[in-house]
Structures are given as C-alpha cells and as structure tokens.
Amino acid sequence: MNLHETAPRLLRLFIAGFALVLVQVGYWTLYRGAEMANHQRNPRYWTRVRSVERGRILDSHGQTLAESVLDTEPAKKADDDLPSALRRHLFRRRYPQGDLLSHVVGYSDWRQGQSGVESALSSYLTPPQALAMPRSFWELLSPPPRRGDDVVLTLDASLQKTAALALGNRAGAVVAVDVQTGAVLCMADYPRFDPSSVSDGKAWAKLIGNKEDYPLLPRAYAGLYPPGSTFKVLTAAAALQAGTATPQSTYQCDGTDKLGHSTVKCDKRSGHGQITLERGIAQSCNIALARVALDLGASAWEQTVLATGITQRPALFRPGTGTALVPPGKVPTGAALDGPQLAACGYGQGALAVTPLYLAGMGQMLGNGGLRHEPYLVDRITGSDGSVLYKGAPDAGNLVVSASAARATLAMMAKVFESGGTAAGLSRGMDLAGKTGSAQNPHGQAHSWFLAVGPARNPRVAVAVVVENAGWGRVAAGPVAVQVMRAALGR
Amino acid sequence: MGRARERGLLLTALLVGLTGSALVAVVHGGTFDPQQADSLPRQAIVWAQLAVAAFGCHFVLARRGSDADETLLPVSMALTGVGLTVIYSLDPAQAQRQVTWLWLALGVLLLTVIRLVDVAKLREYVYVWGAGTAGLLLLPILFAKEVNGARLWIDLGVFKLQPSELAKLTLVMFLAAYLSSARGAAIAEADWRPLGLRLPSPRYLVPLLVMWVAAMVLLVALRDLGTALLFFGTFICVIYAATAQPGYLVFGAISFTCGAWAAAQMFGHVRNRIQAWLNPWPEEVLAKSGYQVAQGLFAIAAGGMGGVGLGMSQMVNPFTGRTVFAATTDLPFAALCEQMGLWGAALVVALYGFWVYRALRVSLSQPDNFRALLALGLGVLMAVQVFVIMGGVTKLIPLTGITLPFISYGGSSLISNFLMLGLLLRCSEGQR
Ligand SMILES: [Zn+2]
Numbered sequence: 001m002n003l004h005e006t007a008p009r010l011l012r013l014f015i016a017g018f019a020l021v022l023v024q025v026g027y028w029t030l031y032r033g034a035e036m037a038n039h040q041r042n043p044r045y046w047t048r049v050r051s052v053e054r055g056r057i058l059d060s061h062g063q064t065l066a067e068s069v070l071d072t073e074p075a076k077k078a079d080d081d082l083p084s085a086l087r088r089h090l091f092r093r094r095y096p097q098g099d100l101l102s103h104v105v106g107y108s109d110w111r112q113g114q115s116g117v118e119s120a121l122s123s124y125l126t127p128p129q130a131l132a133m134p135r136s137f138w139e140l141l142s143p144p145p146r147r148g149d150d151v152v153l154t155l156d157a158s159l160q161k162t163a164a165l166a167l168g169n170r171a172g173a174v175v176a177v178d179v180q181t182g183a184v185l186c187m188a189d190y191p192r193f194d195p196s197s198v199s200d201g202k203a204w205a206k207l208i209g210n211k212e213d214y215p216l217l218p219r220a221y222a223g224l225y226p227p228g229s230t231f232k233v234l235t236a237a238a239a240l241q242a243g244t245a246t247p248q249s250t251y252q253c254d255g256t257d258k259l260g261h262s263t264v265k266c267d268k269r270s271g272h273g274q275i276t277l278e279r280g281i282a283q284s285c286n287i288a289l290a291r292v293a294l295d296l297g298a299s300a301w302e303q304t305v306l307a308t309g310i311t312q313r314p315a316l317f318r319p320g321t322g323t324a325l326v327p328p329g330k331v332p333t334g335a336a337l338d339g340p341q342l343a344a345c346g347y348g349q350g351a352l353a354v355t356p357l358y359l360a361g362m363g364q365m366l367g368n369g370g371l372r373h374e375p376y377l378v379d380r381i382t383g384s385d386g387s388v389l390y391k392g393a394p395d396a397g398n399l400v401v402s403a404s405a406a407r408a409t410l411a412m413m414a415k416v417f418e419s420g421g422t423a424a425g426l427s428r429g430m431d432l433a434g435k436t437g438s439a440q441n442p443h444g445q446a447h448s449w450f451l452a453v454g455p456a457r458n459p460r461v462a463v464a465v466v467v468e469n470a471g472w473g474r475v476a477a478g479p480v481a482v483q484v485m486r487a488a489l490g491r
Numbered sequence: 492m493g494r495a496r497e498r499g500l501l502l503t504a505l506l507v508g509l510t511g512s513a514l515v516a517v518v519h520g521g522t523f524d525p526q527q528a529d530s531l532p533r534q535a536i537v538w539a540q541l542a543v544a545a546f547g548c549h550f551v552l553a554r555r556g557s558d559a560d561e562t563l564l565p566v567s568m569a570l571t572g573v574g575l576t577v578i579y580s581l582d583p584a585q586a587q588r589q590v591t592w593l594w595l596a597l598g599v600l601l602l603t604v605i606r607l608v609d610v611a612k613l614r615e616y617v618y619v620w621g622a623g624t625a626g627l628l629l630l631p632i633l634f635a636k637e638v639n640g641a642r643l644w645i646d647l648g649v650f651k652l653q654p655s656e657l658a659k660l661t662l663v664m665f666l667a668a669y670l671s672s673a674r675g676a677a678i679a680e681a682d683w684r685p686l687g688l689r690l691p692s693p694r695y696l697v698p699l700l701v702m703w704v705a706a707m708v709l710l711v712a713l714r715d716l717g718t719a720l721l722f723f724g725t726f727i728c729v730i731y732a733a734t735a736q737p738g739y740l741v742f743g744a745i746s747f748t749c750g751a752w753a754a755a756q757m758f759g760h761v762r763n764r765i766q767a768w769l770n771p772w773p774e775e776v777l778a779k780s781g782y783q784v785a786q787g788l789f790a791i792a793a794g795g796m797g798g799v800g801l802g803m804s805q806m807v808n809p810f811t812g813r814t815v816f817a818a819t820t821d822l823p824f825a826a827l828c829e830q831m832g833l834w835g836a837a838l839v840v841a842l843y844g845f846w847v848y849r850a851l852r853v854s855l856s857q858p859d860n861f862r863a864l865l866a867l868g869l870g871v872l873m874a875v876q877v878f879v880i881m882g883g884v885t886k887l888i889p890l891t892g893i894t895l896p897f898i899s900y901g902g903s904s905l906i907s908n909f910l911m912l913g914l915l916l917r918c919s920e921g922q923r
Contacts, residue, residue, distance in 0.1 A: 001671075001860050006732040007851045007867060013728075014847055014874040018840050021878065024885035025828055025836045028791045036792030041777055041785060044793050044805045 038123055046110040048126055050090050055125040055148035057105050057117055059157040060379060065105050066118065066195075068147075069094050092199070093118075097157060099192040100164055103218035104155060104377070107195035112204055116218070117151060117377070120322025124149045124381050124389070147384045154183035154379045154392065162487040163188035166480040171213060172448075172467035173220040174480060175360040176488050179459045181394040182364055182373030184316070185488055187357070189219040221316055221326050224353040225466055228439030229473070230451045231348030232289045233409055234362060236281055237370075238304035239296045241405035247278040247412055251288040262340035264290045264347075267438075282415035284422050284436060286347040293346025298337045301346070305331055307400040308362060308372060310354065316377050319390055329354040349440060356464045359451055363462025366410055367433075367453040369403035414456040423450075423474045426482055430489070431455040434481070436473025445469040450477035454485050461488040494553040500565030501549055505542050508572030511801050533583065537575060540590045541568070544597045551601055552916075559604065560853060560919040566846050567897055567912050571905075573839060574898030577823045580802045580830065581814055585900050592902040596909035603913025610917050613664055614861040617672065620665035625705075627658035632712045653903035655718045656894070659876075660907055660914075662722060663729070663868035670733040671860035702726045703743075707750050714760045716751065717879055717891025723747050724875040729868050768889035786815040787825035787884045798832030805829070819900035821892050824884045839898075840881070847874045853919040866918045869911050 028036065038045055057066040068091040093108050095101075106116020114122060125148045163174040163186045173189035191213045197203040207216055217223060239245035255271035257264050266272065266286045272279070280288030293301055310329040317325065330353040332341050344350030357375060365372035373394040381390040401409075413433035416423045422436040433456040437449030448470035452463045463481045470476035513534070545568045552559060571593065579586035613620075631654055706723040709715065727743030754761045763780035771781030771788075790806050793799060804826045806818045818826060828836045850870025857863035876896055883890035894904040896911075 001733055001863070002735055003732055003855055003863055003867060006735050007855055010728055010732055010867075010871065010874075011848060011851050014878065015844060017874070017878045017882070018844055020887060021881045021885055022833070022837055022840055024882070024887045025791055025833055028788050028885065029795050029828070029833055032788075033792045033795065036789050039785075039789065042789040042793075044789060047805060 034123075040113045040119075049108065049122070050092075050110055052126050053091055053147035054093070054108070055150045055384070057125070058150060058152045059155050059160075060153060061156065061158075062152075063157045064096050065101055065153070065157065066093055066095050066108075068092070093195070095195045098196075099194045100157070100160055100188075101155075102192045102195050103189055103220060104153070104160075104187050105195065107198040109199045111201070112198050115216075115325070116322075117153070117317065117320070120317035120320030120325060121151050121378065121381075123321070124151060124319075149384065149389055150382045152379045152382065153377055154178070154185065155187065155377065156185055159186040159484070159487055160188050162186075163480075163484045164190070164192075166483040167465075167467070170467050170470060170476065171219070172465065172470070172477070173223055173356040174463065174465050174484055175220050175356045176461055176463045176484055177360040177364045177375055179364050179367035179453065179462050182361070182375045183379070183392070183394070184357075184360075184375050184377045185461065186484065187220040187377075189223070189356075191215040218325070219356065219466075221314075221355055221357040223355055223466070224327060224329065225355075225447050225449075225468075226349065226439040226441055227352055227354045227359060228348045228437030228447065228449050229284045229286075230359055230362075230435045230437035230449045230464075231345070231352060231354075232281060232284065233366065233413055233435050233451070234305060234308065235289050235293050235296070235301065235346045236277060236412060237366060237401045237405050237409040238301055239277075239292045240408050241304065241370075241401040242296055242300050244295045244297075244300075245277050245292050247276065247408055249277050249292075250274055251277070251280065251285070251291045253280075253285050253287040257287045257290070259287075259290055259294060259339070259343045262343060264343055278412045278415060279420075281409075281412040281435070282418065282421040289347040290343035291346075293342050294339065296346075298342050301342060302331075302333050302337055304400060305345075306333070307398060308358075308365060309374065309398070310358060314357065314361070314374055316357065316375055318374075318376055318378065318392070319381075320378065326357070327355065329358050348437060356466050359449070359466075360462050360464035363451050363453045363464060365400050366406050366413075367459030367462050368397075368406075370399055370401040370406035371397040371403075372400050373397050410453060410456060410459070413453065422472075423478050426474060426478050428482060428486070430482070430486065431457060432482070432485065433459070434478075436478060438472050441469075443469065445471050448476035448478075449473050450481040452481040452485050454489060461485060463488065493556065493558075494549065494561055497549055497552070497561035497564055498546075500562060501545050501568060504565050504569035504572060505538070505545065508541075508569065508576060509538050511576055533587070534579060537579065537586055537590050538572075541572060541575060541593065544593055548597055548600060548604075552604060555605065557604065557916075557920055559916040560849055563846065563849055563912060563915060563919070566842050566849075567909070570839070570842055570846075570897035573827065574823060574895075574900075576801060577804075577826050577830065577898065578819045578900050580804050581806055581819050581823075581826055582900075585819055589900055589905070592905045595902065596905045599906055600909040600913040600916075603910060604916050610862060610865070610914065611859065613865070614668045614671065617665060617668035620661045620668060623661040624658050624665055627654040627661065628709060628713070628718075630654045653901065655713070655715075656901075656903040656907040659721060659725070659872055660910060662725065663872055664865065666726065666729045667861050667864035667868050670730065671864055703746050703750065706747065707754065711754060711758060711761075714758075715891065715893075716761060716764050716889055717883070717893035719751075720747070720879050720888075720891065721872075721876055721893055724879065725868065725872050728871040728875065729864065732867055732871070733864060764889045764891065768883075768886065771886075783816060783821060784886060784890050786818075787822045787890070788886060790815075790822070790825040790829040791885065794829040794832040794836075796833050798828070798830045798835055801830050817892065820894060821880075821890070821899075822884060823895050823898045823900070824881050827898070840877075843873065843877045843896075846870075847877075850915055853915060857918060862918050866915060869915050872911065 054068040056064055059065055071090040071092040104116055106118040108114045108118040127148055167174055167190050171190055175187050176185040178185055193207055193215045253266050253272035253275050255266050255269045264287050272285045275285050275288050310331050313323045313328050314326050315323055332351045341350050345352055361375050376392050379392045380388050383389050410433045413435055415421050416434050417427040417432055423434055432452055432454040434452040438446040440446050448467040450465045450473050453459045463485050465477040465481040467476040575586055578589055706719045709719040727739050731739045755765045767781040767784050771784040777785050806815045806826045847870045850866055854863050854866035880893050880895050882888040894901055896908045
C-alpha cells in the first residue's frame with residue numbers, strides 16, 4: 001500500500017472539486033446574479049418591488065396607466081408575520097384606467113406575479129440597485145430615498161378607449177400601428193380583466209380558472225389566429241414584386257378548381273369567371289390568389305413571407321425583456337410548403353397562424369412602401385429626476401417588397417372599398433385601403449378579420465381587427481376597423 | 492500546559508464568530524422581528540456554551556498532555572460557529588437546540604479522545620462494521636417515514652435519528668479494516684488490463700460490484716441519491732488510495748452515472764431530482780422538485796461578492812415569515828453564500844479543504860495500514876460529503892438532502908462529525 005502516492009492525488013482531486021464549487025458560486029452571483037434577482041419566484045424580487053416606489057406607466061399624452069401608492073390597507077392574514085419596519089413602507093399598484101389596458105400594462109402582484117409592461121420593463125420600473133431593505137444597521141436609520149423610472153408608452157389611451165368601445169363585448173382584438181415608425185397606437189382586446197383585482201385570491205382563481213374565454217390571454221399580441229383572406233395582399237405583393245403577376249393578370253374562377261392534387265373552393269360558389277388580380281383582391285377570390293401563389297413558386301413566396309418576420313418573436317416591449325410574452329406566427333416552409341399547401345397559404349388558409357399585432361405590422365409595411373419596422377410600444381423611459389434614460393425609435397427597417405409593388409398592392413386594396421368590393425360603402429368618405437378576411441377554424445364560425453391602411457394615398461395608420469367567430473370580415477371586423485381608423489386619423 | 496497553538500486558534504475562531512453573531516443579533520433586533528428583540532442575550536448564551544464546550548475539550552486534551560493535531564479542533568469549531576450563526580439567522584429556536592446537540596457531540600468527542608477504546612483494536616471488528624453499515628442503512632427502509640420523498644429519518648419520539656450519519660462512519664471503519672487485511676491487500680495485485688487500464692483480476696472486482704449494487708439498492712430503497720453518492724464516492728476513493736489503480740475511479744464514476752441514469756428512467760423520485768438539476772426553471776418544476784434548487788440559487792445570487800450581511804438572509808421570506816423548506820439542513824451553504832458572499836463561501840470551503848488536508852497528512856504518518864486507511868477514509872468522507880452537498884446547492888450536480896458537516900442543523904450529523912474528529916485526533920496522537 002502506498003498512500004504517499006495516492007493521498008496527494010486524492011487531495012488534488014478534492015481541491016479541484018472544491019474549486020469548481022466556488023466557480024459555480026461565482027457564476028451564479030456574478031454572471032447570473034441580475035437574472036436571479038429579477039426572477040418572479042425569488043422572494044427577494046418582491047421585497048424590492050413592494051418596498052421601493054415603482055415607476056409610473058404613462059400613455060403618449062402623459063395619462064397615468066399605472067402608479068404606486070402607499071399601501072394603507074391593514075395587513076392581510078398572509079402578511080401577519082411581516083416585520084413592522086417593512087410594513088410601513090409597502091406600496092401597491094393602482095390602475096386608474098381599470099380594465100382598459102389590462103393586457104398591455106399587465107399586473108404586478110407579489111402573489112400572482114407580473115405580466116405585460118409591468119413584467120417586461122420591471123427592471124426599469126423597479127431598478128435592481130433600488131434598495132428594498134436596509135442592508136446594514138446604518139441604512140436602517142436613514143433609508144436611502146429612491147423611486148423607479150417612469151415608462152412612457154407610444155399608446156394613446158383615448159384611441160384605446162375608442163377601440164375597446166367599438167369592439168364591445170365581442171371576443172377579439174384591435175391593433176393600430178403608426179405606418180411611418182411602427183409605433184403601436186392602440187392595442188385593445190376583449191375579454192379583459194381589472195389588474196387591481198388580481199391581488200384578490202378569489203377573483204384571481206376565477207380568472208385563471210376561466211377556460212372558456214381565457215381573459216388572461218393578451219389576444220392583441222399573443223392570440224394566434226389563421227389570417228384568412230387578409231393574407232392575400234401579401235401573396236399579391238410578393239407576386240408583383242417578383243413580376244410573376246400584374247394587377248391586370250387574369251385568372252379563371254369556376255367556384256372550384258383542381259390545383260395539383262387539391263381542390264380549392266372559392267367563397268363565391270358560382271365562380272368569379274374571368275377575373276383580374278385587382279378584382280381578385282377586391283372580391284377576395286381564393287382561386288385567383290391560389291394561382292398567383294403557384295405561379296410565384298414556393299421559394300419566392302416563402303422568402304417574402306419570412307421577410308415580414310412572421311416566424312420571429314417581435315421585440316414589442318423593447319428595451320424590456322418581454323420577448324417571451326409575444327409568440328411568433330406559424331407558416332409552413334421548406335418541404336412542408338408543397339403545392340396544395342402553397343395554394344392554400346396563398347389565399348390565407350393552410351397551416352398559417354398570426355397575431356393581430358403581426359397583421360397590423362403587415363399593413364404598416366405595405367403603407368410604408370414595403371419597408372417594415374418592428375412594432376414597438378415604449379416611447380421613452382424617464383428617471384425620477386426627469387432625465388430621459390431611453391428613447392424608443394423605429395428600427396432600421398427591412399425592405400420586404402419594393403416600393404412600387406407595395407404601392408400597387410395598396411391601390412388594389414383601395415378597390416376593396418369601391419363598388420363590387422367586399423367592403424363596399426364601408427369607408428364613409430375616407431380614402432382607405434383594406435382587406436376583409438374570414439378565417440375558417442375548428443372552433444365554430446369563421447373569425448372575422450379586417451386590415452385597413454389609411455389614407456390610401458398617403459398612409460399614416462394601419463389597423464388590424466379580429467372578431468372571433470363572427471363570420472364575414474365586413475360584417476363584424478370591418479366597421480370596428482373603420483371607426484378606429486377615423487379616430488386615429490383625426491387625432 | 493501545552494497546546495498553545497490550539498488555544499490561540501480557538502480564541503481567534505470564537506472571537507470572529509462572536510463578532511459576527513453579535514451583528515446578527517443587532518440586525519435581528521433592529522429590523523426583522525420585534526419578537527426577537529431579546530436576541531442578543533440569547534445569542535450570547537449560545538456562544539458562551541460554544542466557547543465553554545470548545546475550551547473544555549481543549550483543556551481535557553491539554554491536561555492529558557495529548558500531542559494530537561492542534562488545528563483540527565479549532566477548524567471544526569469555527570465551522571460549527573459559522574453553522575450556528577447561519578442557523579440562528581434562519582431559525583433561532585433551532586440554533587438553541589443545535590447547541591444542546593453540540594454538548595452531546597463534544598461529549599462523544601471527549602469519550603473518543605480519552606482512549607476509551609484502542610483505535611488499533613477497531614480493526615478486529617471488520618465484519619461488525621460491515622454488518623453494522625448494512626444494518627444501519629436497512630433500519631430506515633424498515634421503520635422510517637418518508638420526508639420530502641426520501642426515507643432517511645427514524646422517529647424515536649425524543650428525537651429523529653438519521654442512521655446513515657452513523658453508517659458513513661462504520662463504512663469507513665469497514666473499508667479500513669477490510670483493505671488492510673490480507674484479503675484486502677490481494678485486491679491491489681493488478682493482473683487484468685481491459686482497455687489498457689490496470690485493474691485487479693475480475694475476482695477482485697467483486698467488492699466494487701457488491702458496493703455498486705449496495706449503492707443502487709440505497710438509491711432505490713432510501714430514495715436518496717445523496718446518500719448513495721456519498722457512500723459510493725467514499726468507497727471508490729478509499730479503494731483507489733489503497734490500490735493506486737485509477738481504474739477504480741474511472742469505472743466507479745462511469746458505473747455510478749449509468750446506474751443513476753437507469754434509476755432515473757425507472758423511478759420518479761430519482762428522475763425528479765435529475766430533472767430539477769438539469770432545468771429547475773419551468774413553472775411546473777419550480778413549484779415542486781425544483782423549488783429547493785431555485786431558492787438556493789436565488790440566495791447564492793443575492794450574496795454577490797461580499798454578501799448581504801449576517802442575519803439578512805431572505806431565505807426567510809420577509810413577507811410571509813416562512814423559511815425555505817429544509818433550509819437549515821439542506822441549504823445552509825446557500826444561506827451562508829447570501830450572508831457572507833463569495834468571500835465567505837471561499838473561507839468556508841478553505842476551512843473544509845484544510846480539514847481534509849490535515850486528515851490526509853495524519854494518514855501518511857500512521858504506523859500501520861489500518862490506522863492510515865482510517866484517517867484517510869475520514870478525510871475522504873469529509874471531502875466527498877462537502878462536495879456532494881455544496882455541488883448540489885450550486886447546481887454543479889443534482890441537489891440531494893445530505894448535510895453539510897458541522898454547519899447543517901441536526902443532532903445525528905453533528906454527533907457523527909465530532910466522532911470523526913475524535914477518531915482523527917486519536918490517530919494523530921503519537922505522530923511526533
Ligand atoms: Zn373566385
């Protein structure tokens with residue numbers, strides 16, 4: 001037995017193991033420390049959020065959407081053990097707009113967690129360096145005064161109200177986007193909830209238990225729907241861009257058509273007969289747009305559609321961390337995009353799913369000469385001393401289709417409102433471009449869609465509306481879109 | 492009177508600890524808990540007991556003119572003091588009880604060092620230790636109630652006994668006795684070279700196989716990955732030391748990993764532990780099996796370089812007053828990292844490292860193989876246990892419910908650790 005040889009080796013092995021442990025400690029404190037400090041399951045995070053005055057959330061006109069007030073309510077049962085030193089300095093969130101912005105602003109409650117802007121921008125609203133509790137005996141005697149930064153949104157609360165009223169008590173969503181910048185102007189949806197009620201255990205249980213309406217689902221930016229015929233404008237724009245079609249290209253529609261090994265049905269059962277692409281958009285002919293997509297080819301179609309960022313998570317809450325809150329859309333690509341799938345996707349059916357936010361972004365892109373800006377919600381962040389810590393701005397942009405193709409598509413979309421179009425007479429004197437949609441889905445009647453861009457000749461605003469299970473686009477979603485557009489253009 | 496070095500070191504350790512815990516008491520009285528306003532005198536009583544006990548031990552050793560290692564007792568007492576401070580910050584009532592255990596533990600230590608038994612004689616009971624280890628480990632399978640998915644404790648009414656804490660000691664004694672015997676020595680004869688690795692002949696692989704099977708039975712029956720890892724790890728390290736064949740380390744690590752992987756496929760409780768290690772962050776894992784892992788990491792992350800300050804741990808949720816489950820037994824290292832930061836953690840790790848180093852040094856100066864292997868085994872046991880629990884808390888390996896020696900709350904653990912210290916002190920006598 002020769003321990004003189006093996007014992008030192010074992011010792012080196014153990015020292016290496018101990019060193020690894022210390023490396024891990026360093027990794028979790030130094031490298032992952034900020035992430036851990038902001039984790040919603042970390043009680044330390046809530047200590048900070050509750051005992052530091054959290055910043056306000058404001059709309060673009062300075063209206064307060066969320067603010068912190070000293071919690072004067074008597075401590076609830078769960079708080080019984082609360083140290084008295086802390087109890088005097090607790091804040092709670094107040095939401096003066098009620099349920100109007102529940103999904104945008106979100107909620108912040110130490111029992112239920114956070115959502116929306118409250119979650120994504122929490123590290124600004126309650127900065128990590130803010131002191132939740134005195135870290136030493138001396139800080140206890142003179143707590144450092146501190147409050148979080150204010151977050152100002154691009155959103156307009158009065159437009160949001162108009163949108164919410166227009167939508168009424170129908171499940172669905174309305175999103176309006178500034179065409180030049182991608183700034184979100186309103187993002188209303190229904191069902192909603194009152195963020196103040198979240199702290200009430202019973203009300204919360206009711207909210208999460210509701211598996212029928214999903215009131216906690218932010219439909220405007222996280223609701224995935226088949227886009228229906230609204231997607232035809234993107235197929236058309238892609239074909240115009242590639243030169244495989246012009247607005248005057250003609251197609252034969254007999255109501256049904258065998259394309260490859262699948263049958264495409266047109267909504268007009270008797271068929272549109274000889275129809276141009278322009279009329280095909282105005283009258284929403286499935287067969288014409290399926291042919292346009294097939295003529296264009298899978299790879300060119302896919303390239304244009306992917307350029308709209310459909311498969312990416314929009315950085316809606318930038319500079320916040322909330323990308324996980326906003327899901328990407330779905331589109332078949334590569335081998336999955338075979339002939340029948342391409343034909344179906346060409347007119348907006350097939351394995352497609354998009355959010356209302358994405359569709360509004362598509363309208364923004366077409367209105368902005370094919371240049372797409374990622375939608376954004378945060379206009380600026382101001383420190384407690386009034387200094388601007390962050391200024392939101394449109395990203396560099398991504399040219400999805402050429403300016404001429406976008407202009408030509410918009411001109412075709414304007415025909416939707418003219419006589420013979422699917423939204424004829426809906427524009428009420430405004431110069432609009434638009435597209436109706438009714439998306440077949442397994443949950444009952446088709447979802448009613450509408451995409452509007454206005455004014456058609458000099459676009460400023462894009463509006464996307466979905467009303468769940470409400471049938472034709474012009475019946476339910478169309479009037480809502482036009483109403484919101486009127487308010488947005490009249491601002 | 493001799494042992495001046497030990498006295499100086501003990502004084503230093505106690506003074507540093509006392510200053511720290513006085514801070515805890517002030518902070519406790521000031522911010523956290525109005526009911527704990529009398530915390531300073533109570534904390535003082537705890538520390539007075541610690542000091543009296545530590546110096547009592549020291550004086551007994553000094554009076555006997557013992558030349559046992561003079562650094563091990565101060566290092567162990569420093570760790571115990573850190574443990575008391577951490578436990579006090581999480582649960583003052585437990586700290587009071589821990590001091591009571593400490594008295595008992597030091598009693599056991601004294602009984603060991605006053606030569607109640609001749610260490611060399613322990614060698615003769617090789618099968619007693621073997622059977623004892625098996626028996627102690629079987630006890631909880633038969634009698635224990637399940638706590639947190641693991642069956643580790645036997646409720647004796649007065650207190651809960653954790654037999655595996657004693658079994659780890661009997662295992663070390665068995666290994667030392669067996670490997671120093673003629674039969675054990677034969678294991679060292681290497682004559683089989685699969686894949687270019689020097690291994691004993693297949694016949695002598697039997698002990699490895701037996702131990703592997705035993706570890707797997709432990710894993711499945713006790714539902715405890717940590718104890719299985721501790722026992723198996725100690726075993727392969729000691730057998731490697733005795734045989735100088737790295738094949739044991741390599742094959743041991745591979746076979747244990749494979750076994751644990753297979754167990755994870757078959758048994759939900761093992762799978763949960765592994766899953767909580769690989770990714771504790773999904774909401775459904777975080778609420779259950781990943782809860783302890785995540786709360787430990789939150790605490791470590793909160794500590795930063797210098798810690799948030801003694802007594803400021805938010806392992807106790809300031810809003811609910813609830814402490815993270817099993818914080819004082821499974822997660823004291825995380826609480827320690829939070830309060831003392833990376834520097835504090837480095838200090839504690841260094842103290843353990845020093846303890847292990849002294850144990851291995853004692854081992855090298857022993858006159859016979861049994862005592863050498865015994866001292867080495869004690870050092871190995873300490874190292875493996877510290878690594879398994881610290882590695883678990885920092886997500887280096889799966890988190891398991893074994894204790895952090897000298898620091899974790901618990902009577903069985905404290906007594907067994909001081910018994911280890913006592914045996915080591917005894918071994919170290921008469922070296923010079
Ligand atoms: Zn048609």
